[in-house]
Amino acid sequence: MDKYEEFKKNVYKLIKLDLSSYKEKQMKRRITSLVTRNNYKDFDDYFLALKKDEKLFNQFLNYLTINVSEFYRNENQWDILEKNILPDLVKNNKKLKIWSSACSTGEEPYSLVMLMTRFYKLEDITVYATDIDVEIMEKAKIGIYNEKSIKSLPKEFVIKYFEKLGSNYKIKDEIKDRVKFSRINLLEDKFLTNCHLVTCRNVMIYFTGQAKDIMYHKFRESLTNDGVFFVGSTEQIIKPNEYKLKPIKTFFYTRA
Numbered sequence: 001m002d003k004y005e006e007f008k009k010n011v012y013k014l015i016k017l018d019l020s021s022y023k024e025k026q027m028k029r030r031i032t033s034l035v036t037r038n039n040y041k042d043f044d045d046y047f048l049a050l051k052k053d054e055k056l057f058n059q060f061l062n063y064l065t066i067n068v069s070e071f072y073r074n075e076n077q078w079d080i081l082e083k084n085i086l087p088d089l090v091k092n093n094k095k096l097k098i099w100s101s102a103c104s105t106g107e108e109p110y111s112l113v114m115l116m117t118r119f120y121k122l123e124d125i126t127v128y129a130t131d132i133d134v135e136i137m138e139k140a141k142i143g144i145y146n147e148k149s150i151k152s153l154p155k156e157f158v159i160k161y162f163e164k165l166g167s168n169y170k171i172k173d174e175i176k177d178r179v180k181f182s183r184i185n186l187l188e189d190k191f192l193t194n195c196h197l198v199t200c201r202n203v204m205i206y207f208t209g210q211a212k213d214i215m216y217h218k219f220r221e222s223l224t225n226d227g228v229f230f231v232g233s234t235e236q237i238i239k240p241n242e243y244k245l246k247p248i249k250t251f252f253y254t255r256a
């Protein structure tokens with residue numbers, strides 16, 4: 001048996017993370033580069049070290065997928081969200097339950113809070129932000145970003161909700177306080193329920209078709225009847241009706 005197969009089994013036993021649900025070629029290449037970069041002989045050797053060394057383990061988790069994010073990523077879609085999607089949701093609901101489901105360093109959930117200030121008072125806004133990687137969410141909680149990551153964010157939000165920190169930008173507590181971070185492994189854990197808006201952007205691309213199938217069903221179940229599922233710009237769902245979803249706009253789906 002290939003030692004990678006054994007490695008996948010060991011990782012699953014250790015942290016319930018099923019590496020087989022990620023596209024194999026890409027994942028194996030990334031992990032192999034970690035093994036060699038850290039000077040381990042093979043997957044066995046690397047796994048033994050992972051078990052003992054928390055820093056190495058965090059590096060491994062960080063490396064599974066790319067963590068890069070930005071505020072208002074693919075800004076046109078945020079415009080559609082504001083002008084075409086949210087007005088109906090806001091009209092029909094006093095408060096919205098919003099879930100950013102692979103939130104990385106926080107740009108997405110914080111963007112959602114800022115956008116929601118156009119519809120609700122700050123104290124009435126809550127965004128649930130989850131990721132498999134707890135370390136990355138610690139960065140999100142600190143909330144310091146470089147100039148590049150805020151380039152698509154409306155200028156009024158930059159002025160109102162950030163403080164300049166040298167060449168960086170620190171997000172203000174009034175926005176941070178509206179986001180609740182917690183760990184959810186999308187492959188294993190229960191999803192949130194009764195959500196009016198769920199984002200799952202730029203993570204599905206890493207998963208196999210089979211894993212995606214299961215997740216689309218679960219995302220559908222996480223929505224309210226009028227709830228909306230917002231996906232990434234390369235992640236349109238090919239046959240949404242298979243998951244009892246229907247498109248309302250490109251990249252936005254609701255229950256069929």
Ligand SMILES: C[S@@+](CC[C@H](N)C(=O)[O-])C[C@H]1O[C@@H](n2cnc3c(N)ncnc32)[C@H](O)[C@@H]1O
Nearest residue numbers: 066069102104131132133185186187201202203
């Ligand atoms: C490229 S980031 C996406 C950030 C943001 N949604 C965006 O579109 O800019 C991908 C994130 O998916 C997370 N991720 C990978 N596998 C996951 C899993 N099984 N469950 C939850 N999150 C996962 C990674 O930790 C990473 O933070």
